[in-house]
Amino acid sequence: xxxxxxxxxxxxxxxxxxxxxxxxxxxxxxxxxxxxxxxxxxxxxxxxxxxxxxxxxxxxxxxxxxxxxxxxxxxxxxxxxxxxxxxxxxxxxxxxxxxxxxxxxxxxxxxxxxxxxxxxxxxxxxxxxxxxxxxxxxxxxxxxxxxxxxxxxxxxxxxxxxxxxxxxxxxxxxxxxxxxxxxxxxxxxxxxxxxxxxxxxxxxxxxxxxxxxxxxxxxxxxxxxxxxxxxxxxxxxxxxxxxxxxxxxxxxxxxxxxxxxxxxxxxxxxxxxxxxxxxxxxxxxxxxxxxxxxxxxxxxxxxxxxxxxxxxxxxxxxxxxxxxxxxxxxxxxxxxxxxxxxxxxxxxxxxxxxxxxxxxxxxxxxxxxxxxxxxxxxxxxxxxxxxxxxxxxxxxxxxxxxxxxxxxxxxxxxxxxxxxxxxxxxxxxxxxxxxxxxx
Amino acid sequence: xxxxxxxxxxxxxxxxxxxxxxxxxxxxxxxxxxxxxxxxxxxxxxxxxxxxxxxxxxxxxxxxxxxxxxxxxxxxxxxxxxxxxxxxxxxxxxxxxxxxxxxxxxxxxxxxxxxxxxxxxxxxxxxxxxxxxxxxxxxxxxxxxxxxxxxxxxxxxxxxxxxxxxxxxxxxxxxxxxxxxxxxxxxxxxxxxxxxxxxxxxxxxxxxxxxxxxxxxxxxxxxxxxxxxxxxxxxxxxxxxxxxxxxxxxxxxxxxxxxxxxxxxxxxxxxxxxxxxxxxxxxxxxxxxxxxxxxxxxxxxxxxxxxxx
Numbered sequence: 206x207x208x209x210x211x212x213x214x215x216x217x218x219x220x221x222x223x224x225x226x227x228x229x230x231x232x233x234x235x236x237x238x239x240x241x242x243x244x245x246x247x248x249x250x251x252x253x254x255x256x257x258x259x260x261x262x263x264x265x266x267x268x269x270x271x272x273x274x275x276x277x278x279x280x281x282x283x284x285x286x287x288x289x290x291x292x293x294x295x296x297x298x299x300x301x302x303x304x305x306x307x308x309x310x311x312x313x314x315x316x317x318x319x320x321x322x323x324x325x326x327x328x329x330x331x332x333x334x335x336x337x338x339x340x341x342x343x344x345x346x347x348x349x350x351x352x353x354x355x356x357x358x359x360x361x362x363x364x365x366x367x368x369x370x371x372x373x374x375x376x377x378x379x380x381x382x383x384x385x386x387x388x389x390x391x392x393x394x395x396x397x398x399x400x401x402x403x404x405x406x407x408x409x410x411x412x413x414x415x416x417x418x419x420x421x422x423x424x425x426x427x428x429x430x431x432x433x434x435x436x437x438x439x440x441x442x443x444x445x446x447x448x449x450x451x452x453x454x455x456x457x458x459x460x461x462x463x464x465x466x467x468x469x470x471x472x473x474x475x476x477x478x479x480x481x482x483x484x485x486x487x488x489x490x491x492x493x494x495x496x497x498x499x500x501x502x503x504x505x506x507x508x509x510x511x512x513x514x515x516x517x518x519x520x521x522x523x524x525x526x527x528x529x530x531x532x533x534x535x536x537x538x539x540x541x542x543x544x545x546x547x548x549x550x551x552x553x554x555x556x557x558x559x560x561x562x563x564x565x566x567x568x569x570x571x572x573x574x575x576x577x578x579x580x581x582x583x584x585x586x587x588x589x590x591x592x593x594x595x596x597x598x599x600x601x602x603x604x605x606x607x608x609x610x611x612x613x614x615x616x617x618x619x620x621x622x623x624x625x626x627x628x629x630x631x632x633x634x635x636x637x638x639x640x641x642x643x644x
Numbered sequence: 645x646x647x648x649x650x651x652x653x654x655x656x657x658x659x660x661x662x663x664x665x666x667x668x669x670x671x672x673x674x675x676x677x678x679x680x681x682x683x684x685x686x687x688x689x690x691x692x693x694x695x696x697x698x699x700x701x702x703x704x705x706x707x708x709x710x711x712x713x714x715x716x717x718x719x720x721x722x723x724x725x726x727x728x729x730x731x732x733x734x735x736x737x738x739x740x741x742x743x744x745x746x747x748x749x750x751x752x753x754x755x756x757x758x759x760x761x762x763x764x765x766x767x768x769x770x771x772x773x774x775x776x777x778x779x780x781x782x783x784x785x786x787x788x789x790x791x792x793x794x795x796x797x798x799x800x801x802x803x804x805x806x807x808x809x810x811x812x813x814x815x816x817x818x819x820x821x822x823x824x825x826x827x828x829x830x831x832x833x834x835x836x837x838x839x840x841x842x843x844x845x846x847x848x849x850x851x852x853x854x855x856x857x858x859x860x861x862x863x864x865x866x867x868x869x870x871x872x873x874x875x876x877x878x879x880x881x882x883x884x885x886x887x888x889x890x891x892x893x894x895x896x897x898x899x900x901x902x903x904x905x906x907x908x909x910x911x912x913x914x915x916x917x918x919x920x921x922x923x924x925x926x927x928x929x930x931x932x933x934x935x936x937x938x939x940x941x942x943x944x945x946x947x948x949x950x951x952x953x
Contacts, residue, residue, distance in 0.1 A: 399841050400841055400842060401842060401845050403840060404842040404843070404846055405845070405846070406757075406779050407777055407779040407780075407817055408777070408778070478757065478761075478763075478764065479756055479760050523735060525734060525755040525756070525757045525758040525760075525776075526755065526756055526757035526761075527754075527757065527758075
């Protein structure tokens with residue numbers, strides 16, 4: 206099978222090509238990167254004029270709820286949702302039931318993800334047995350089975366000694382520890398950002414110090430052990446500042462931010478009349494925190510954008526705010542939410558910077574064998590995402606492949622959408638309307 | 645005046661003319677309370693459901709009296725005695741009430757946003773927030789405002805000192821909005837651990853020393869101290885609280901002579917208020933209780949269409 210993608214604006218993972226570029230895919234592998242190719246060479250050909258062709262997007266952090274909570278999501282529905290959202294690789298979190306803390310469960314995720322015709326799903330394993338935060342899980346066996354990150358996400362690794370041991374022990378495995386940064390005593394019982402939102406609502410406030418304090422602890426342990434550490438869903442300006450200075454001093458720390466913290470703020474909680482759809486951990490922060498995340502992207506402090514897609518059943522979210530579950534489902538509009546905000550801010554930096562956070566940024570955090578993700582190179586498997594940065598479209602959760610039926614962006618018109626997703630050369634998503642007349 | 649509020653959820657969308665109108669309506673109702681026969685047929689044939697998920701005697705009884713004086717049909721639906729205890733969602737309860745033909749629902753709930761939520765789910769009924777978590781207690785704020793207005797007249801330019809646990813107080817949040825809108829300057833005091841993050845945004849100034857907050861105050865508002873807060877370690881002891889922040893004659897000296905003393909009740913004698921102050925000439929505490937019935941009558945009357953007829 207020979208597929209030709211013609212006249213694209215090519216983003217190769219680090220920079221944009223100046224001239225329209227063609228890519229020839231033969232049996233799932235990128236055969237040629239060239240220009241002015243004759244469409245007759247291929248079995249199938251698409252004209253991507255005006256569209257941006259990128260390495261397949263990677264989501265380092267999503268919850269597919271499988272095994273054990275399949276009424277919320279499962280590996281198949283999640284992988285189809287990922288494809289529709291422009292992702293070719295998803296890393297699913299291990300806070301399932303039972304938690305993914307053994308090689309058998311790592312293999313379960315990998316095997317089940319093969320049944321769907323969607324995005325590649327790679328499992329993260331737990332840092333601690335049973336995700337209980339007491340003793341190390343079998344990280345070596347899980348790494349061999351294919352775990353790509355270790356995390357107790359949903360909770361921090363609260364015991365500092367355990368986190369230190371985990372860093373030391375995992376070092377030789379080449380699989381990074383991802384910390385959910387939260388000082389649990391400061392966040393205990395908290396519901397919303399400790400600021401305007403807690404002040405007006407009377408809901409217990411979640412200070413940004415709860416996040417920054419845990420990040421500072423992690424940075425100290427990174428310095429102590431010399432082992433890289435990744436902080437996920439960083440939400441505040443204070444945290445960005447701490448990370449910026451750690452990076453400046455040369456420590457191997459990395460971080461990701463979410464589409465919802467980049468595009469929403471705590472004011473939405475109040476203006477919606479305390480709608481549970483805006484309830485998330487960590488909470489939506491102030492406008493100035495949101496601005497700081499964008500500054501963190503601009504200056505390279507932020508390494509990746511990860512969705513923290515956290516689907517729930519409607520009955521777990523459609524409740525008075527205080528009783529609703531924490532989590533925002535976003536896989537299918539995450540890229541659009543970020544691109545839309547980038548447009549709204551008047552494109553504060555070149556698009557390449559933003560695109561690298563979906564591609565080369567996250568791939569650099571994954572184990573060596575996945576380094577080919579996040580680049581477009583001859584001879585590599587054809588994992589590709591095609592974007593239409595100018596396309597405007599309304600979010601409609603009723604059309605989602607995800608089981609989630611609630612989203613803060615439902616009904617919003619967003620600008621900038623993924624329109625085609627290829628995994629190993631297979632088209633796992635195509636926006637038919639966009640491709641009318643491009644065949 | 646055209647009344648534009650179907651629900652009473654929070655006062656943040658109310659302007660001064662709304663408040664002024666309700667004050668005047670409350671005064672008319674207040675006059676009714678002096679008559680030998682208090683009942684009027686204003687809401688005859690209307691069904692009002694009092695939906696209480698949290699224990700409450702004062703607010704529930706006050707609403708119930710107001711409803712009965714206006715001749716509404718009243719149903720008390722308490723969460724412990726209903727299917728809610730068996731895990732029915734608030735959404736299903738809401739739809740059930742509407743199917744039964746409730747014209748108005750008074751809700752008291754421990755979760756912030758419960759009244760907002762109920763209002764979103766009901767297509768026809770009016771919702772009256774009888775307190776949602778630590779968020780809002782608009783009818784308390786309105787009755788407080790009415791009490792002060794009745795006594796002091798135009799409140800513009802006056803000062804209120806509010807002392808106590810503002811952090812966990814729905815009364816404080818709603819009162820600050822209501823009194824601010826009428827031109828009253830509000831200053832807060834209490835242990836810093838019991839203050840919200842951004843008192844400025846709330847519209848009030850925080851004073852570490854309660855004597856500073858009381859300086860020149862026309863109204864001294866004392867908030868109830870919940871024993872649980874001390875047990876949670878938010879301040880060391882009730883005794884220490886009383887020593888620094890309890891309203892006794894000595895502290896009251898700092899306010900304007902004759903300043904009104906208010907409290908939402910029930911009071912903790914010897915904690916946030918001394919008995920001499922609670923029972924003293926400046927105390928409005930029982931006046932507030934009476935105002936509450938009149939104010940709630942006025943609200944029910946105008947929101948259920950009475951004022952526009």
